[in-house]
Amino acid sequence: MITNTRGPKMFMQLRKTDDKSVLEKALSHFDGFHVGASLLSSLGVFVQDVGKPFFIDPMTYRFILPPEHIIDREKGTVPRWMRYLAKTYSPILEHSLGKKTLTANDLNATRGGIQELTCNTLEYERTRFDTSEPALINKYFDKYDAFEEIGDSIAHNIQGTRPSFVIPPFFLVEEVGDPWYRLNLICSRIAAEQKKPEELLYGVLFLRKEILLNSECVDIVRDYADRRLAGIALWVNGLSEESANTEILSNLIRLIDGFRSIGKVVLKLNGSYLSILMNHNGLSGFSCSLSYRSDRDVNVSKWIIPGPPKAKFYIPGLHQAYSLDETEHVLRMFPFLKCSCRVCRDSYGNDLDIFQLEMKKVGYCQNHFLNARKAELDGFAQRGISGAIEDINEVLYCLKKKNAKGARHLTKWLNLMKAVQSVGTGIELPAKVNELESASIRHG
Ligand SMILES: [Zn+2]
Numbered sequence: 001m002i003t004n005t006r007g008p009k010m011f012m013q014l015r016k017t018d019d020k021s022v023l024e025k026a027l028s029h030f031d032g033f034h035v036g037a038s039l040l041s042s043l044g045v046f047v048q049d050v051g052k053p054f055f056i057d058p059m060t061y062r063f064i065l066p067p068e069h070i071i072d073r074e075k076g077t078v079p080r081w082m083r084y085l086a087k088t089y090s091p092i093l094e095h096s097l098g099k100k101t102l103t104a105n106d107l108n109a110t111r112g113g114i115q116e117l118t119c120n121t122l123e124y125e126r127t128r129f130d131t132s133e134p135a136l137i138n139k140y141f142d143k144y145d146a147f148e149e150i151g152d153s154i155a156h157n158i159q160g161t162r163p164s165f166v167i168p169p170f171f172l173v174e175e176v177g178d179p180w181y182r183l184n185l186i187c188s189r190i191a192a193e194q195k196k197p198e199e200l201l202y203g204v205l206f207l208r209k210e211i212l213l214n215s216e217c218v219d220i221v222r223d224y225a226d227r228r229l230a231g232i233a234l235w236v237n238g239l240s241e242e243s244a245n246t247e248i249l250s251n252l253i254r255l256i257d258g259f260r261s262i263g264k265v266v267l268k269l270n271g272s273y274l275s276i277l278m279n280h281n282g283l284s285g286f287s288c289s290l291s292y293r294s295d296r297d298v299n300v301s302k303w304i305i306p307g308p309p310k311a312k313f314y315i316p317g318l319h320q321a322y323s324l325d326e327t328e329h330v331l332r333m334f335p336f337l338k339c340s341c342r343v344c345r346d347s348y349g350n351d352l353d354i355f356q357l358e359m360k361k362v363g364y365c366q367n368h369f370l371n372a373r374k375a376e377l378d379g380f381a382q383r384g385i386s387g388a389i390e391d392i393n394e395v396l397y398c399l400k401k402k403n404a405k406g407a408r409h410l411t412k413w414l415n416l417m418k419a420v421q422s423v424g425t426g427i428e429l430p431a432k433v434n435e436l437e438s439a440s441i442r443h444g
Pocket of ligand 1: 340
């Protein structure tokens with residue numbers, strides 16, 4: 001279970017096979033895995049062998065995309081993992097896969113259909129890594145301290161077979177109260193009925209970011225107040241924590257705080273440094289990938305992005321990643337932003353002439369990022385929000401001394417944290433918390 005005592009927990013997403021070689025050297029730098037149902041089986045074996053906590057994203061939202069977003073443009077076929085999952089989850093998904101865009105009505109046509117989808121999804125998550133052969137020897141056990149160790153890491157178990165919590169099937173919500181919103185609530189209610197006594201169940205909110213421009217946070221919190229939900233997994237589609245406007249981010253914080261006020265653990269899917277700061281407002285944890293980005297968008301398919309991703313360097317003082325060109329330029333202008341983690345020390349050191357050459361090497365930027373992120377997490381755990389604000393103020397002061405513009409995201413975060421600290425979030429909930437049954441009645 002995620003606790004809130006030492007700063008937020010960070011769950012790493014595995015996207016490609018290269019991620020394994022980076023993460024296996026930094027096992028003490030993160031708390032667990034966010035496993036997408038599309039994960040390659042070789043990476044699944046890695047997650048299982050490592051034995052850290054994990055949860056499974058069933059990726060049901062992918063099945064309601066238009067066929068042109070589902071069919072691989074190069075191969076002209078539906079990816080094998082989707083065919084397998086459709087067969088596992090529901091005949092409704094299987095019959096429409098790659099042929100038509102599913103509506104909420106299609107899924108909700110019969111109570112039996114949505115019940116079957118929910119039960120099969122939970123069972124898939126429970127058994128994804130379940131094995132009859134217990135791993136008595138954990139080959140990663142002695143690797144936990146091999147990287148640059150700073151502070152403690154979460155205890156790992158020797159048999160990483162069961163998820164820390166299960167989540168119901170979920171779909172992208174366009175508006176609060178829309179058919180997908182209601183369907184997500186129905187899936188949550190069915191999952192709560194099907195939950196095993198020893199199991200933790202999280203509800204999922206997968207929201208279009210514009211929803212956060214409206215003041216409907218209280219309604220959402222009430223709808224997901226069911227006591228059988230131990231927590232909430234929150235994903236705001238395409239939301240960049242760096243570039244989103246202040247109103248959206250303020251309402252995101254209100255939403256998180258609202259859930260905290262009724263005792264729910266909140267985990268944000270796809271977070272960046274702001275997610276660490278939001279631990280102050282009740283965010284218990286977040287997941288992120290080695291792309292360092294928080295703006296994952298379900299409507300952007302991987303084959304639409306042209307060319308291989310270019311190496312990016314996460315500048316710790318700015319809490320954001322930049323291209324190697326930009327980074328070199330910034331570090332030459334502002335030497336106080338140089339990183340002194342082990343990867344940086346042992347590669348380019350103080351010689352910026354070889355910075356790009358060194359950091360282009362496979363895994364270097366990512367290993368540096370994990371060191372920088374661990375320092376951010378430990379710093380927050382030790383000094384809290386006031387320490388983080390102090391550090392951002394210091395960076396902004398040093399930038400200002402040189403009349404430098406930019407780093408607007410830092411100013412925004414700073415103002416956001418100060419505003420939220422002084423005003424409070426203003427969410428008031430009735431003393432008696434409604435269960436999902438009453439919420440679904442209200443929404444018809
Ligand atoms: Zn570094």
